[in-house]
Amino acid sequence: SAVISQKPSRDICQRGTSLTIQCQVDSQVTMMFWYRQQPGQSLTLIATANQGSEATYESGFVIDKFPISRPNLTFSTLTVSNMSPEDSSIYLCSVVEGTGNQPQHFGDGTRLSIL
């Protein structure tokens, strides 16, 4: 399966700042997703990163807060803007290879703490 690298692996940021998380895949993939995972909770889908077009956001998530780029089939970024302590979480990138109902594969996540 695809190897997914996320950067940074962790960061501590100040309130009001922004952080961009990168997701790099070692092969071309059809779909890329961004999730948030709070401690002890399930994965919450933020958005689907669409290559060459705007991301598709889930209810409760907006582009101004979580702008996403996907310039090609192997790379995507998620920016967490104007951060507050409530944004402290683990952010995960996942990909689907091939087409149809294939399982997602995940990177190791970015652990973000906001002071």
Add this chain to the structure above:
Amino acid sequence: QKEVEQDPGPLSVPEGAIVSLNCTYSNSAFQYFMWYRQYSRKGPELLMYTYSSGNKEDGRFTAQVDKSSKYISLFIRDSQPSDSATYLCAMIGGFKTIFGAGTRLFVKA
């Protein structure tokens, strides 16, 4: 009611025990079923992926799906301390993937 229900545990077992992890779901549209293992400070890792009702075995792991009861299970035989992790079930239906909350498993040496 959540689309997928999974007991968060924690579940603590002695080494060598058979572990049973379970999820129930409510949406009949779910047709594909997965189990992921997530170690601390790591992303979820795909363990099992299955479509049909019945059993699928891979080494010490067996995934079981009962679509009529909307119930899936993961069995771990001869559990090892290295199996200590959080196990998430997941389901795909209509190109949508839903994840369970995860069950924390501790295997004591």
